[in-house]
Amino acid sequence: MNSNDVREVVRQSLADLGVPDGSRIVVGLSGGIDSWTLLLTLQELGQDVIAAHLNHGQRSEAAQQAEMLGTECDRRGIPFVPGQADVPRLSQDQGVGLEEGGRWARYEFFERVAMAMQADFIATGHTRDDRLETVLFHLTRGTGPAGLVGIPRRRGRIIRPLLDIDRNDTREFAKEAGVPIIFDPSNEDLQFARARMRHRVVPELQTIHPGVRRNVARLADLMAEEDALLNGLAAAALERAEIPLNGDLRFLTLDCEVAFDRNVLLREPPALVRRGLILAAQTLGGQFSGEALDQLVEGLLEEEKGSLTGREGAVVATWEGNRLHLEDGLVDEPFRYPLVAPGETESEVFGWTITVQTATGENPARPPRHLDVMVAARAAQGMHFRAMEAGDKMTPLGMDGHRLLSDMLSEAGLTPRARRRIPVICDLAGPIWVPGVAQSERTRVEGDEPAWRLNMAPLAGA
Template sequence: MLQKFIQHINTNFPFLKDVKLLLAISGGLDSVVLMHLCNQLNLQISLAHCNFKLRNEESDLDEEFVKKIGQISSNQIFTTYFETEKIAKNKQISIQIAARELRYNWFQELVLEHQFEFVLTAHHLDDSLETFLIHLTRGSGLDGFTGIPAKSGNIIRPLLAFSRAEILEYAIENQLEWREDSSNATTKYLRNNIRHQVIPILKEINPSLLDSFANTIQNLQDAQQIIDDKIEEISANSSFEKDGMVFFDVSKIKQLSKPKAYLYQLLKKYQFTEWNNVLDLLTSQTGKQVFSKTHVLLKDRDFLILSEIPIKKKDSAYVEILETQSTISTPIFLNFEENPSKKIASKNSISVAKNLLKYPLILRKWQNGDYFCPSGMQGKKKLSKYFKDEKISLIEKEKIWLLCTAENEIIWVINHRQDRRFLANSASENSLQIIYKS
């Protein structure tokens, strides 16, 4: 197996050489073998072990074992522990999901703190087969049947080309010691149920099951790549980005042979789940929205607009600005300069007659009933009508800030249009330049 592993690294992961690596180690068979193989190749590995406090003394003995083999192999080792069951209960998620989130978040903290290039995990071919069957029982698109990825961001899984039988044979040949996790024997969890009751039957039917599975996974990955290439082409033709949002042309999406399937491929990474509702947006009235955990998809006239759901901040939506202040940085950045030697002409700046301003100035979001007198236009205009005429979407409107006088008169729809009532002119003795920086 060592020679096969060396060839595998040279062919598929040559970038692992001469960089700092963090290896996730439980103390079990797979991670111990991965550690041994990496040390044989003189890769620069440090070890990371999580004690999830789920098996009482057994969990603590796992931690002691990992510390021991780390010392013997002269590998630097990091350990931590989590009250996993308590955390899962508080977050109302399963223990397995909680453990996964905890360990991967901790790995990334170590990466940042110690400048590791990649994190290595010991997933193998049998794990990939189990994941495939889990997705099969729950239902999935093609991407759910392409196996565990060998590389995902900075996570590398160099044992995916090897079966558990190969790994066990290597451990026995090299007289390696490892810890057995007693929870792996129970059929309480779906993965273990598939491992102990389903896969053995499949292997009886086809003794070459893993070889056949590896070929199938390769074929499915090739098919997924063709889909990805097509989706990239469709995305370039039917969408564009602006101000951190993605705009999808409804008419072009409707022309596709399978709009729902294309929408799934275009939007799957944004964690949407209600795909019938997403499809219905194509024929919905303006203003209809569909939410995922992280994003919102809005129907706005001829477009579906995708934007991230903003994280609520403590920044107030109503800020007073004193006459003595030359800058503010929260919740947005504004710079105030009296009688500037050089005036900047752009939508990011305005010049006003300071004697017409009444302090403290107010920075706020727009409200129903707001109106202003747009520069370059006659009369006054409701802000809602201005937004509509300028084709500013519902999502964009929520991001717009207004600069107002103490009497709540709009001075500037920031980064869009100034109110002409406060314009500085040649007769203005004291002008004030206000610059917005995004």
């Protein structure tokens, strides 16, 4: 494949990926042959490219090499953004290997550059060889259709336009372009699994069939299509089994918990049940190991109740009776903030907004669990919101005697997570309104006295 062929393949790849002409693209530039080929090809095709290079903090010559890359980019009229990371320390802190730690650091850096430069896409120089190696890795570790995809062509705004090009082709392209090449010694170091795969396993496979790269790439593309189809079917199965949580306040915990009717879910084919559980866990930011997933499915089939924790405690599944509940493993910290009055207060963390407006007139007839109320201005000095605290009490509107907020939140059918997240609106004397649950009698508006109108709603997009 000559240079013109490479450009044509990349041009077609961009079209297939839905990348418009003139898009601003952050290109991960390691200085190797693949990343140089990607950067220069995108520039020649008229894309607005930005080179992003991360020094992993592993080699003494890395700073000098970054300076050399910056000089070459400047000569070619390409903006160059360098970055620095301590990958050995990061890997140790996260309890992962250097390869995984470096991968995490790079993508985090690319995302920061893309945000700062207002880029449309992030492009990495993975080739057909990288895809083959990744599929083989997944096979050795145990995988399903998703693992056989290897490296996806697109994930969000991350694109890989070189997946139909072999490393031999990028080597020739970079040589012809005359760019300074940085050779990563880890690519030749057989203590790393990827280097052993590249230099020992792949050559043997080529002796079995010389078209192994192209054939595995074709398999990966087929698996990508089938994986997307199965994910759609599994998502539909989850939707049929989902149990709505927290009524009108469901937006409080959309990002951290979900529940399903166990009996409805288990009527689905086992393959969709397993895939659905994987999707649900991913939505909450966690995942189950293969062994844990088997235990979860077995528990749902055979045990009245139980619980299981995913990898690193990021997701927890509990089941009892006909209900399966999944929740992320995060702990919500107590909170306390002033309420803007008049004005609007937003919580991006919990996905809501509370609007406070001046008003007059008696309390309108509304259900006690409404998200829109009027409170007397005389009883709303120093308004703020906070998490519920032990012993919080209120005399609900139209009732006699105090009641514990914890009892009222439980009676309202809120999950424990929602009870920890719901904002309790207070004045200097204590709670005056719990949205969707109760309003204090002492905030009743009499006649046409001054009042505040409070309205709680989900944040746009929540």
